[in-house]
Amino acid sequence: MPITSESVMLANQSAYRPLALPGVFSQTAGSAGTLRGAGALPEPAFQAENRPAALETRIPPPADPGPYKIGVGDVVLLATPQAGTTIEELSGLLAAQNRRQGYTVQDDGAIAIPDVGRIHIADMTLEEAEAELFQRLVENQIDPSFSLEIAEFNSKKVSIGGAVASPTVAPIALTPLYLDAALAAAGGVTVTDQDYASVRLYRQGTLYQIPLSELYARSGLQRIQLVDGDSIFVDTEYRLEQAQAYFEEQIRIAEFRQKARTDALTELSAEVTLRRAALEEARSNYQTQLDLDAVARDYVYLTGEVGNQSRFPLPFDRQATLADALYNEGGGIPTQTGNVREIYVLRGSADPREFASVTAWQLDGRNAANFLLATRFELRPNDVVFVAEQPITRWNRVIQQLTPSLLSTSVAATR
Known part of the structure; x- marks a missing residue:
């Protein structure tokens, strides 16, 4: 045709x-690379210090921690009847006496009582701990006549510092701890100029603020109930060193971000280099297979x-x-x-x-x-x-093939 x-x-x-060529010939070394970020930055430790015209009031929401719960470090006092002789008990010579023994709540939340063993009472109210102890005494066939009370409150605390007479850590007991009582436990506020002074309350990652003049003017603010982990700090005035610390912190954050970006670029460059080497190796292997006729x-x-x-x-x-x-x-x-x-x-x-x-x-x-x-x-x-x-x-090719034969024949004939 x-x-x-x-x-x-x-x-x-x-x-x-x-x-089609294998996919490695259409891929690029940077096709899957991503720039790693610096991640979440921590909350700033310092706030910008600007002398305000009027201090802002930020009151914490009402707190209701509920009944006191026993915690690690608390000391509970166990009182049990002290046994006497039969004659003393019948004659009435022995007055009612109790044997009192203190037990510290260990880091695993338990107390160790002889002949009973370890009893976990952490995160329990006093009534719940009494019920747990009663059950364990009955299980061990021990007279369950006892009384239980908290002798030392060490697990729940509030720290007070700043412009106070004696910075301290106040424990929270069975009765609620209020703001005025906590300041009194630290010896009171030592401030001469109340215009730029404030009481700052740090609770669970949030900072609250009450101007000192407003705290004294409104009695209800003094009855703010405190909870475990609260930190109270009394600020007296605008401080240059704190403002300097704030700007130093901002500079460090900027340096951290720049370093994180540099590290990320270095990491990305190394990743691209490795990927490029892998692609080149795969392509070279395929080219070798082509050269060896293995494809x-x-x-x-x-x-x-x-x-x-x-x-x-x-x-x-x-x-x-x-x-x-x-x-x-x-x-x-x-x-x-x-x-x-x-x-x-x-x-x-x-x-x-x-x-x-x-x-x-x-x-x-x-x-x-x-x-x-x-x-x-x-x-x-x-x-x-x-x-x-x-x-x-x-x-021409026929003649070229015949000519040697003819020559050979003629030579043979002449001989």
Whole structure:
């Protein structure tokens, strides 16, 4: 079938999808890299110190801690009846006496009582602890006559500092601890100028503030109930050293962010380098497999009067044409021996049972314009490109093969 514009369109209609290169050849080293941030910064330890025209009042919400619960470090006092002799008990000579023993709540929340063992009473009210102790005494067949009280309150505390006579830590007992009582426990407030003084209460990450003048003017503010972990600080005036500490903190935060960004860029650069090395290694391994012919490829075979009889691998990810095969691997057509009139593309049937069914597409290169068709004729796997020899070339080769035989025959005859 001659190769014409119409036959090229017909030949190109056969379905074929070129093999694709592995994904490593389309990936880039920075495609998955992300810049790591500095993370969440801690809350500032210092607030900006500006002398205010009027101090802001921030009152904490009402607190209701509920009944006192025994905690680690508290000392409980266990009182049990002291046994006497039978004669003393009958005669009434022995007055009612109790044996009193103190027990400290250990770090595991338990107290150790002889003949009973460890009893966990932490986070219990006094009534709940009595019920637990009663149950354990009954289980151990011990007279459950006893009384329980808290002798020392050490688990729940409030710290008071700043402009007070004696900074201290005040314990919270069975009765509520209020703000005025806590300030009194620290010896009272030692402030001469109340205009810029305030009582600051730090509770569970929130800072509350009550101007000192307003605290004395409103009695209800003095009855703010305190809870475990509260910190009270009495500020007396604008302090230059605290303002300096605030700005130093801001400078350190800025330096930290800059260092975090530098570290993140360094980390990202190292990650990109590693990824690039991995991609280059994968590509190099694949190229080595290609060089060793260990990768399945689609080939077109060049034979006849071509510059280099060989097999032409169809490229990845694109179609190859007859011109690509002839002038790439084939080395072109020798003008002295090749017959440009008879350039063939032999294509067999896709069905192996139709082995004898072959289509021969012929390109007549005597008209140079027909070579444009070679740039549009798409090749398929296992196509055979054949270029016939010129008639004179065929005769020259016959003569070249006969001449040595004739010479040998004549030499033999003369001998």
